[in-house]
Amino acid sequence: MKYFIVLFAVCISISAQEIKFLGEAKPGGIVIGKGEQIVSATLDNTKLQIDKNSIFIFGFDRDASGKFLLNVKFKNKKVQTYEYTMEKKEYEEQHLRLASKYVTPPKKLRNRIQHEAQLMKSARAKIGKVKDALFMEGFVYPVDSVDIRATFGLQRILNGKPSNVHNGLDFGGVEGDSIRAITDGIVRIAGKNFFYNGNFVLLDHGQGLTSVYLHMSKILVKDNQKVEKGSVIGLVGETGRATGPHLHLGVQWYKKRIDPMSLLELKF
């Protein structure tokens, strides 16, 4: 790959407060922090959620670059600052051939697409309200056979035209394979037969972290249902904009697009 990342974390203020970090500060990366007696934390201008065990999470968008400052404030009023620097990552292109309605949808589909976008927006508006770090049991792969068909962040060229970016990870599969929740969560929307997503489920893992599972043949959960890590939430299919049966797994931290692999590879 033609990219490289410069990353470092410097502890500027020296004090006795210690935070353990898991994960990597890089484009599409996620970092989980755990300390003691933390009262607040911010990543630049974003206030982070801190749960009762002083756990917090933050992530970096696919196109993140430059300098980021994490400020953590403790009960004894001491503040700890960490600095992360990263270079913009370059992504490979992926050329795909799709039915033309999926590249330039005809007028008659516009209302449906807009309506579905609105439903997704309402579901996403609930994200960030759960303060608990529901993800602290760790992460599992969403399918049994790990056959990665398209990595995160690819620049897509659809029918010869530069199009949207691939904001997820595609696992090849067979129609009817089980799809599992990557960690504990709450179903924010179980969407049926959306134009692009097909049948899909959006899970809220607390503190702004979400995962979405697209193109299901069958949905096995309902809105607002609590699910546990590894529980089956649906079956692999090819509903919506899909070329063959597969699972598209997308992860976000608020609106930041996160590489699902950066969660799946974490060692708790």
Ligand SMILES: [Zn+2]
């Ligand atoms: Zn995909």
